[in-house]
Amino acid sequence: MPTPDTTEFIAEARAWLAQQAPPRQATAWGDGDDSVAVFENWTAAEERAETDRIRRYEQARFDAGWGALTWPAEYGGRDLPLAHALAFQREEAAFDVPRRTEMFSVTQQLVAPTIAQWGTDEQKATYVRAMLRTDLIACQLFSETEAGSDLAAVRTKAVQHDGAWVLNGHKVWTSGARIADLGIAVCRTDPAAAKHAGLTVFLVPMDAPGVEVRPIRQMTGGSSFNEVYLDGVVLDDAQRLGPVGEGWKVALTVLAAERLDSGNLGLDNADRAVELARHRGPLSEIERDAVADLVTRSYVQRITGMRVAAAVVAGEAPGPEASVGKLLATDTMARTSEVVRMLLGPELTVDSGAWGTWAWTEHVLGAPGYRIAGGTDEIQHNILAERVLGLPREPRA
Numbered sequence: 001m002p003t004p005d006t007t008e009f010i011a012e013a014r015a016w017l018a019q020q021a022p023p024r025q026a027t028a029w030g031d032g033d034d035s036v037a038v039f040e041n042w043t044a045a046e047e048r049a050e051t052d053r054i055r056r057y058e059q060a061r062f063d064a065g066w067g068a069l070t071w072p073a074e075y076g077g078r079d080l081p082l083a084h085a086l087a088f089q090r091e092e093a094a095f096d097v098p099r100r101t102e103m104f105s106v107t108q109q110l111v112a113p114t115i116a117q118w119g120t121d122e123q124k125a126t127y128v129r130a131m132l133r134t135d136l137i138a139c140q141l142f143s144e145t146e147a148g149s150d151l152a153a154v155r156t157k158a159v160q161h162d163g164a165w166v167l168n169g170h171k172v173w174t175s176g177a178r179i180a181d182l183g184i185a186v187c188r189t190d191p192a193a194a195k196h197a198g199l200t201v202f203l204v205p206m207d208a209p210g211v212e213v214r215p216i217r218q219m220t221g222g223s224s225f226n227e228v229y230l231d232g233v234v235l236d237d238a239q240r241l242g243p244v245g246e247g248w249k250v251a252l253t254v255l256a257a258e259r260l261d262s263g264n265l266g267l268d269n270a271d272r273a274v275e276l277a278r279h280r281g282p283l284s285e286i287e288r289d290a291v292a293d294l295v296t297r298s299y300v301q302r303i304t305g306m307r308v309a310a311a312v313v314a315g316e317a318p319g320p321e322a323s324v325g326k327l328l329a330t331d332t333m334a335r336t337s338e339v340v341r342m343l344l345g346p347e348l349t350v351d352s353g354a355w356g357t358w359a360w361t362e363h364v365l366g367a368p369g370y371r372i373a374g375g376t377d378e379i380q381h382n383i384l385a386e387r388v389l390g391l392p393r394e395p396r397a
């Protein structure tokens with residue numbers, strides 16, 4: 001399929017963006033914001049305020065027709081090929097628009113498409129457009145203390161009672177639960193059925209009676225994720241997403257989107273670490289090696305991302321390169337930490353107030369989380385081995 005001509009589209013996008021924000025000028029090294037946070041270190045009030053600030057931009061973008069570019073008109077989209085969405089992303093990166101937190105991609109790239117695929121007409125009408133416009137923010141109520149990699153082991157129960165569903169259980173590591181309007185929850189509806197067969201997914205209003213959010217303090221200092229207690233939460237059957245007993249398939253739709261969405265993670269901070277190396281003066285041979293390695297690997301990550309995008313633009317299913325995207329991203333993040341540790345040494349351990357030094361602790365302490373979030377490295381390796389390379393399955397308990 002030929003790549004569509006986006007010249008006129010790009011000119012229009014640039015004109016709109018120029019009305020929204022100034023260009024993202026490359027400030028001189030040592031000036032401006034030195035944050036390289038992987039997880040923001042915000043109080044609940046700051047998290048709410050920042051989310052609202054980003055949301056205002058997202059809503060303006062959606063209303064002007066630049067939001068849901070690849071979506072059909074019924075959801076406020078323009079039905080354009082992905083090449084246009086990628087072109088818009090490139091243009092947008094040159095302007096100082098608000099930096100999205102992960103909750104925006106969870107809402108727009110993970111949950112909205114899952115509802116569009118599995119929802120009833122009523123659910124689609126209620127939620128999809130509202131999520132693409134970020135009038136509603138969604139969170140993932142998947143993991144539990146005994147069900148992370150083995151998600152199908154969830155124990156949160158949903159039981160039918162008087163025509164309604166009653167949910168009881170405990171979810172953990174829920175990113176953004178403090179600001180989310182709706183949680184997509186994997187629940188056990190048939191304890192007698194085989195593990196993967198007894199699951200059903202529900203859309204839980206986060207302000208429903210019985211929903212309690214308890215922030216978890218992370219090693220970066222912030223609380224971007226939370227425990228969520230579901231204590232006798234009563235839901236109408238209209239809140240069920242997908243057929244009873246088919247929750248595993250619905251959950252897989254979310255997880256597949258999550259893997260595809262992680263390919264570009266960490267690249268900005270890798271670039272920033274390379275800049276740091278440039279400004280630190282003569283490097284030792286070991287340091288030069290580590291920086292060169294980071295540059296090379298971040299190129300590989302970028303090119304892999306382009307191959308995935310090119311496949312999607314050409315209307316083909318992304319191949320094995322989509323599965324390695326998340327592994328490449330977490331590897332880049334770990335190598336960025338290593339380069340920074342080498343270059344800054346003791347400056348990374350004490351807050352001297354110097355620009356661009358202590359700030360890196362937010363990367364170094366945040367990056368390991370991405371080796372776990374959205375499926376651990378080991379689980380990604382298993383997926384590659386078994387589903388992509390067709391190697392024999394690991395023995396299962």
Ligand SMILES: Cc1cc2nc3c(=O)[nH]c(=O)nc-3n(C[C@H](O)[C@H](O)[C@H](O)COP(=O)(O)OP(=O)(O)OC[C@H]3O[C@@H](n4cnc5c(N)ncnc54)[C@H](O)[C@@H]3O)c2cc1C
Nearest residue numbers: 140141142143148149173174175369372373374375376378
């Ligand atoms: C920053 C962050 C944000 C998150 N956000 C959310 C969220 O919004 N919503 C949500 O529901 N969850 C969220 N999670 C949870 C995340 O999905 C789980 O932590 C993850 O799936 C791993 O599960 P676990 O923590 O229970 O570890 P476990 O599954 O107990 O794994 C422990 C260790 O065993 C290894 N292991 C497990 N099974 C295998 C296997 N079969 N083969 C080889 N090794 C294996 C793992 O790789 C890991 O090293 C988040 C996690 C993080 C870190």
